[in-house]
Amino acid sequence: MGNWEPMTSPIDWDYLATLSGGDREFELELLQTFVEDAQERLGALVKAVNEGNVDQIKRDAHHLKGASGNVGIRTMQAVAAQLEDSTTPETLGQAKALTEELQRLLNTVVSEVSA
Helix, strand or coil, rough: CCCCCCCCCCHHHHHHHHHHHHCHHHHHHHHHHHHHHHHHHHHHHHHHHHHHCCCHHHHHHHHHHHHHHCCCCCCHHHHHHHHHHCCCCCHHHHHHHHHHHHHHHHHHHHHHCCC
């Protein structure tokens, strides 16, 4: 495994390599599938945050937590877990900030996958 990946990568490439048996093409396929799903889920999450729909926020955050964990995107998994666990009608401002952080992390993943 080369060390060319930037240290700031949200992707745990070692975990992915273990998962894929070192098949880089398969890793990129897994990430591409994740990205497509996550983009759709994040769109729904933004809508739920704007509508103040706490139940939907928790559902979408739970989905993103599992999906990002499955492909070794630990930072995103942690942020989604925080969003799922801490969102209440009183913490919608924080939910908005966490959702923006998820979007930023996803954009970083997209950049790496398409690089």
